Amino acid sequence: MQELNQTQIAERLDQLTELSVQLGSNHDTDSLLERILIVAKSMTNADGGTLYRPSEDKQFLNFHILINDTLKTHQGGSSGQPVTAGSVPLYDGSGEKNLSAVAAYAAHFGLSVNIEDVYKADVFNFSGMVKFDQMRNYHSKSFLTVPMSDHEGELVGVLQLINAKDSETGEIRAFTQTDQRFIEALAAQAAVALTHQRLIAQLEELLESLVNLINIGIDEKSPYTGRHCQFVPELTMMLAEAVHNTESGPLADFHMNDADRKELWLAGLLHDCGKITTPVHVVDKATKLETIFDRIGMIDTRFEVLLRDAEIAALKHQRAPGADVAAIDAELAAQQAALRADRDFIRFANVGGEGMKPEDQERVREIGKRRWVGPDGVERDFFDDNELMNLTIKFGTLTEGERKEINNHIVMTIKMLEALPWPKHLKNVPEYAGGHHERMDGKGYPRGLTKEQMSVQARVMAIADIFEALTAKDRPYKKGKMLSESLRILGNFSLNGHIDPDLFDIFIRNRIYLEFAHKNMDAKQIDDIDESRIPGYTP
Incomplete structure (x- = not known):
C-alpha cells in the first residue's frame, strides 16, 4: 500500500490550510461544498467523489454534487447540470435505520467507512453500484465514506470518495489510514464552516423576522x-x-x-x-376633532340643542297675547337656517386641508362664542379651548403638540x-x-x-x-x-x-x-x- 512521504504530507497540510482560509471567506454554500469535494479528491487522488446533504425532514441523503473524472461526469455545484442519481433513504419502510447503504450507515453512527474492494465486501448492499458499473462500463473498487457533523453532533453532510489511484502507476488502490485521517480532518473543518454559515443564515433570518414582527405591530396598530x-x-x-x-x-x-x-x-x-x-x-387622526372618537358628533348635539331651544322660545312667544305668529315663524326659520349653516361649516372645518383661510378660522371663533346650556344646566361657550384649537388648525388635522x-x-x-x-x-x-x-x-x-x-x-x-x-x-x-x-x-x-x-x-x-x-x-x-x-x- 502506498505510503506518503514528507513532501506529500506537507502538500496535504498546505491544501488543508488553504481550504481553511477559503472556508472562512466563502459565503456561497454551493461553491464551498464543491471546493470541499474537489480538495478531498485531489488530496487522495480519487477518481470520483460525491457529497450528500440530508433532506430537511432528515429522512434521506440527497446527492448534492457528483464528480467522476473517468466518466467525465460533473453534476450539481457549478456544473449547471442537475444530479440525476436518486436519494439514499436513511430509514426503511418500518422506520428502522437503513444500515445497508454505506452512506446511510456512516450518517447514523457518525463513523467513517473505508472499504478496500466493494465487490468483496458483504456488509453493505452495493447492488445499485453494480448496476451503475454495468451501465457505464465502469469498475468501482475502493470507497471512503466520511460523515460531516456539527458541534452538536447533527449531520450536515456525507463525503464519499471512490477509487483512489496510485500517483505513479495510476492503478486503483485502497484508501490508506492516512488518507482517511486527512479526509476526516477536512470533513471536520467543512462541518464547522457549514455550521457557521447556517448559524449566520439563521441569525439573519431571525433579524428579518424581528423586523417583520415590529412592522406587524405597527400594522396592527x-x-x-x-x-x-x-x-x-x-x-x-x-x-x-x-x-x-x-x-x-x-x-x-x-x-x-x-x-x-x-x-x-x-x-x-x-x-x-x-x-x-x-x-x-x-x-390615525382623520379629522381635527378626532381623539379616540370624532367629537363632531358632540358638536352636532349642541347644534340640536340650540335648534330645539330656538323652537321652544318661538313657541312661547307665539302664545303671548297679541303675538305676531308669522313674524315669529320667519325669525325662527332664519335663526335655524343660520344654525344649520354654521353646523355644516363646522363639519367642513373639521376635515383637514392644505390650508385653512384666516377668515374661516375667525368664523370658527365667532361660532365658538355662542352660548348653550349643557345637561348639567350650566351655560357655557359653544366650544371649549381644546375644540377651538383643533377646529382652527391651519394645515391638516394635527395640533402643534400632536x-x-x-x-x-x-x-x-x-x-x-x-x-x-x-x-x-x-x-x-x-x-x-x-x-x-x-x-x-x-x-x-x-x-x-x-x-x-x-x-x-x-x-x-x-x-x-x-x-x-x-x-x-x-x-x-x-x-x-x-x-x-x-x-x-x-x-x-x-x-x-x-x-x-x-x-x-x-x-x-x-x-x-x-x-x-x-x-x-x-x-x-x-x-x-x-x-x-x-x-x-x-x-
Missing part, C-alpha cells in the same frame, strides 16, 4: 402606517438601483454590493419603527436602532433609517443635517418616504394625490432645498415614479405626465 412600511423600502431600492446604474453625473461613483442592498432594505423596513410608540389616535408627537417617532426610531448591537455589515442601518426627515438645507429634523452630512442612501429614502406619503390612497386624513400633483410638489421640494435635486433627476429620468405608480397606485391617480413641466427637472 395602524394599517395605514403598515402599508407605508412596506412601500418605502420597495421604492427606496428601486431608486437606489437606478443610482447604482448611473454612469454619469455627480452620483456616477455610487455603487452597492449585495451586503449594501440588504443593509438599505433593512433600514427601509425599519425607517418608521419609532411609530410603535406614537399614540394611535395621533397616527405634530411634535408624530415628529418624535423619528427620534424614537434612531434611539431604538442605535441601541441595537448591529454587526459590521449592518452598522449604517440607524443612519439610513434615521435621516429620512432631514433636508438638504439643514432645516429638517431631528438633527438638522445638511446634504453633505448625509449618505446617499439616507437621501434616497427621504425621497421615497415623501413620494409614498403624497400618493398613498389609504390615509385616514387625506386622499391620495394625483401623480402629476405629487411630482409637482416633489419637484418644488428639489428646488427649495428639501430633497436632493441630483437624486430627483434620476427619479424622473429613469421613470422610477411611473414604475412605482403602475405597481402600487390606484389607476385613477395616474394621469398624463409632461416631464418638461415638472419643476426642478430638465429633460
